[in-house]
Amino acid sequence: MIKFDKITIIGVGLIGGSFAKGLKKAGLVEEVVGFGRSQSNLKKAVDLEVIDRFTDDIADAVSGSELVFLAVPLGVMADSFEAIKPHLAKNAIVTDAGSSKSSVVLSAQQALAEKFSCFVPGHPIAGKEQSGVEAADEALYVNHRVILTPIEQTNQTALTIVEEIWSLLGANVEQMAPQQHDEIFAATSHLPHLLAFGLVEMLHEHPELGNVFHYTAGGFKDFTRIASSDAEMWRDIAVYNSDAIVKWLKNYGVAIQQLAELVENKDAEALYNLFSEAKQARDEHILQIQQN
């Protein structure tokens, strides 16, 4: 049975906070120490009993900690690895929740150097409409997928322990290579987000349509929900998973060009086939989700 005397959460928001809360509720940890950019947020986290205490001294936060969880924006991952490195205990395990994995693995290699093997790259596929530590929820990860992307140098024991922690939080843990992760999530998550941002921005920039949003209905609202996501987080994802995203944006551009040709030619049969194939694929996919 896993049991920690001290763990450290770097970045105590929805993701870090839910992780901490889950471990505390499960009685798996004696002390959770929070570290982050905002003192008022960390105070709130203590008030909400998400963490036990916080500090603005990274040495204090990390020293003696058996598990360091990085739930910070991709843009500050590299700095975070550098900051924690000198204070990492001999047997400390480091893991993260970044939505792009190749870039995080690379930063960790560069910053952690000889200590790199203690790092287990991870990505919990969970979220909520609300963000911030107020929304932290010990059940956030229950029945959600967590992708771990170890590489050859990753310590096997560290990997097993991180896997076990996520399982104890109720998650379904899978493993794949960082590049495969980035490719899949560029297609299924990053691309749709960029497409939604792009659509809203385009309509916003065509004032000749009048107050175009006035005429939108439920379909538009659903389609663009993800365009209300955090701009900073998505800027970082676009920058740190740039290669895979560009590839899928370009693939999509070609698909849209082909679709425009079918519409221009009023090719009713090809359009019907495309729409019904897509509908069937999505309906089956939703059915699978509901059965799981």
Next chain:
Amino acid sequence: MIKFDKITIIGVGLIGGSFAKGLKKAGLVEEVVGFGRSQSNLKKAVDLEVIDRFTDDIADAVSGSELVFLAVPLGVMADSFEAIKPHLAKNAIVTDAGSSKSSVVLSAQQALAEKFSCFVPGHPIAGKEQSGVEAADEALYVNHRVILTPIEQTNQTALTIVEEIWSLLGANVEQMAPQQHDEIFAATSHLPHLLAFGLVEMLHEHPELGNVFHYTAGGFKDFTRIASSDAEMWRDIAVYNSDAIVKWLKNYGVAIQQLAELVENKDAEALYNLFSEAKQARDEHILQIQQN
């Protein structure tokens, strides 16, 4: 006060059925006659008290009717106008619920000829996840927008009466030119639907990603919800509003190309500005909807 002895619903599904049910519940009509492709569907509509009776004789359906409501796919609008024309009573009003308006106005002009002025083109912006007469709901149009797109030849009295009917059903009625309607809905409704179908189809066609849908989360589910829409209806919309849709697909293609360049150049500042502008536009838009 409007009061009809007989009205005719051509196409008794969610839209036609909800219209009929609303008028019956409001006591505005003595007899609602249904006409449509499927006898079993029409029988169901009688059982559900959505219509009073049905017939497979278009002369019987339309003769003496004061209001004929066409709630059929765009692909059968032209044939429907031709079928009803010989039987239209002198003072009959014809209106429709087609999602594209220029094409419907053109079919009506061609088929109704000298009787064209009795036709009031309309588009109720309402729907549900469920379709079919089983989902018919007298409150479907309450607080929903209905766009009427009369042209110069449209009879003013007919227009006023159709406007009043929709208001009595609780809808907010607006008027605009058919071309403006088609332009706006190509951008805000038809484009997002085609984008969602296009994304699901593209992912479905890339088996090298593995079971890619396996890794999707809530954002993807929302974004692609409209890809589970009826393929026949969307084929018709794509064909009958082809010009405006092609224009917006191409505009969007350019926007996506520009976005791909920003991602390729890792232009963090421009990406942040684009995402936060889009987020702000959508958040304001949702706020407006909630306040209405």
